[in-house]
Amino acid sequence: MKKTNPITLLLIIHFVFLLNCNGRVANEIHILHFNDVVNIESTQGGKIGGAARAAAVIKQYKGKDPLILFSGDAFGGAALSNYYKGAQVVDVFNRLGVDYAVCGNHEFDFEMTDTVARFKKSQFTWLCANMLLHDLRPIEGTSQSALIDRGGIKVGLIGVAGDWLESVGSSSKKIRYVDHISTAQRLAQDLKTQGAKVIIALTHMRLADDEMLLKKVPEINLILGGHDHEFIEKKLGDQLIWKTGMNWQSMGIITLTIDAPNHVGITARNIPIDETWTPDPTMAGVVASYTQKFDQSLSTIIGTTTEPLDTLRTTVRRKESNFGNYVTDVFRKVTNADISIINGGGIRSGIVIPKGPLTLKDIYDELPFDNRIVTLAVTGEELYQIIEHGFKMYPEQYGAFPHVSGIRIIANATKPAGQRVETILINNTPVIKEKQYTLATNNFIAKGGDGYPFLSTKPLILDENAGPLDFKAVTDDIIAKKVISPKIEGRIVIKGSQVE
Numbered sequence: 001m002k003k004t005n006p007i008t009l010l011l012i013i014h015f016v017f018l019l020n021c022n023g024r025v026a027n028e029i030h031i032l033h034f035n036d037v038v039n040i041e042s043t044q045g046g047k048i049g050g051a052a053r054a055a056a057v058i059k060q061y062k063g064k065d066p067l068i069l070f071s072g073d074a075f076g077g078a079a080l081s082n083y084y085k086g087a088q089v090v091d092v093f094n095r096l097g098v099d100y101a102v103c104g105n106h107e108f109d110f111e112m113t114d115t116v117a118r119f120k121k122s123q124f125t126w127l128c129a130n131m132l133l134h135d136l137r138p139i140e141g142t143s144q145s146a147l148i149d150r151g152g153i154k155v156g157l158i159g160v161a162g163d164w165l166e167s168v169g170s171s172s173k174k175i176r177y178v179d180h181i182s183t184a185q186r187l188a189q190d191l192k193t194q195g196a197k198v199i200i201a202l203t204h205m206r207l208a209d210d211e212m213l214l215k216k217v218p219e220i221n222l223i224l225g226g227h228d229h230e231f232i233e234k235k236l237g238d239q240l241i242w243k244t245g246m247n248w249q250s251m252g253i254i255t256l257t258i259d260a261p262n263h264v265g266i267t268a269r270n271i272p273i274d275e276t277w278t279p280d281p282t283m284a285g286v287v288a289s290y291t292q293k294f295d296q297s298l299s300t301i302i303g304t305t306t307e308p309l310d311t312l313r314t315t316v317r318r319k320e321s322n323f324g325n326y327v328t329d330v331f332r333k334v335t336n337a338d339i340s341i342i343n344g345g346g347i348r349s350g351i352v353i354p355k356g357p358l359t360l361k362d363i364y365d366e367l368p369f370d371n372r373i374v375t376l377a378v379t380g381e382e383l384y385q386i387i388e389h390g391f392k393m394y395p396e397q398y399g400a401f402p403h404v405s406g407i408r409i410i411a412n413a414t415k416p417a418g419q420r421v422e423t424i425l426i427n428n429t430p431v432i433k434e435k436q437y438t439l440a441t442n443n444f445i446a447k448g449g450d451g452y453p454f455l456s457t458k459p460l461i462l463d464e465n466a467g468p469l470d471f472k473a474v475t476d477d478i479i480a481k482k483v484i485s486p487k488i489e490g491r492i493v494i495k496g497s498q499v500e
């Protein structure tokens with residue numbers, strides 16, 4: 001019998017030691033991460049994200065036996081959520097094989113019974129360490145932490161949230177926030193005592209809170225966060241804070257390497273989920289079944305209009321529209337803002353909805369972007385420049401053409417672009433240039449969409465997490481009023497206009 005060379009034998013032993021049964025290197029832990037996924041369907045005109053592409057990404061990395069971790073906000077916040085109350089996302093997450101998730105504010109958009117039902121249907125664990133019932137018991141269907149074994153390495157997971165309860169829906173009254181730092185300190189120390197080599201915190205809070213958490217709880221190696229909707233990577237020594245863009249704009253691919261008894265190395269990549277990924281056909285079918293049923297539900301009659309609603313492009317991108325007046329009135333009413341402005345390009349159907357019954361579909365077709373209503377403060381001076389921007393292409397059709405509530409605009413079409421707004425009146429008196437006014441708008445233009453000046457530089461008073469969906473606010477208003485009669489009121493007067 002041929003003798004095995006001792007060096008070869010050593011290499012074989014070393015190789016067997018390094019690989020576990022899945023072919024994963026034994027001192028490595030692989031993670032797939034995402035956060036703030038409220039849309040199971042793809043977004044941005046079908047180009048980005050979607051559960052079917054996410055499934056394709058996960059399939060590609062399956063050989064690495066990854067932990068799949070989600071950092072909160074799934075149940076509410078999209079048009080489909082109004083119908084399914086998050087059941088559609090739980091189903092998709094179950095199919096994707098999500099392992100752990102932290103509670104985000106949108107988990108509490110509906111009644112507490114809905115929230116608990118979703119937690120119970122989840123084939124993964126919701127970590128919700130510091131959002132507790134009033135008697136400090138955990139919410140049914142949630143845990144505070146987990147200790148798992150990945151190929152002989154003990155991994156501690158904790159899930160903590162920021163203090164965002166004020167911004168959430170009706171079930172918020174059933175729960176209370178407990179300080180997330182002291183909670184995380186206690187849980188991290190417990191997990192270390194139980195032998196955890198790595199501590200991962202799943203969080204749903206603002207970046208500044210994550211940074212403070214990392215400082216105060218040095219046991220944490222990695223924070224996988226949510227609540228901020230953009231991609232964020234922040235290294236503090238060996239520790240990392242990581243957030244992936246919302247709605248599967250991308251997925252985080254993270255590898256932890258235990259390269260010394262007490263050292264955890266971290267490498268992370270952000271993989272865009274774009275058209276280069278072929279959607280997984282099975283998951284595409286699941287998503288389609290949810291969207292089709294939702295589409296059928298849109299035929300429900302919600303009220304009546306006594307006036308035809310004009311959303312023609314030649315109207316909404318050039319002049320006052322009764323539908324624009326109505327929508328901005330709702331924006332202002334639900335936020336108590338002084339003023340509301342939306343962009344004509346945000347009103348989509350390009351038709352005249354006849355007087356008579358209104359369906360959910362009538363409104364959804366006009367406001368299909370799942371935009372949220374937000375508020376911010378602007379000075380009277382800034383307001384002039386914001387409105388000027390909306391008039392700069394006049395009389396051409398322009399997506400940024402404004403529809404307004406709370407103000408009247410007198411403009412002069414014969415003047416050059418940038419000098420067309422003569423007066424902006426609030427309660428029949430000119431706005432005061434130095435005064436601050438609260439402005440309700442949609443998150444699209446608040447983030448700089450359609451190029452309005454100043455807006456993207458302003459801190460949001462009511463942010464995307466707290467503000468209602470525009471479609472939902474408008475349909476709720478119609479349901480409450482039963483009959484609406486929006487009219488042209490002379491809110492936008494354009495002198496010297498050639499436009500009929």
Ligand SMILES: [Zn+2]
Pocket residue numbers: 072073104105106204226227228465
């Ligand atoms: Zn959130």
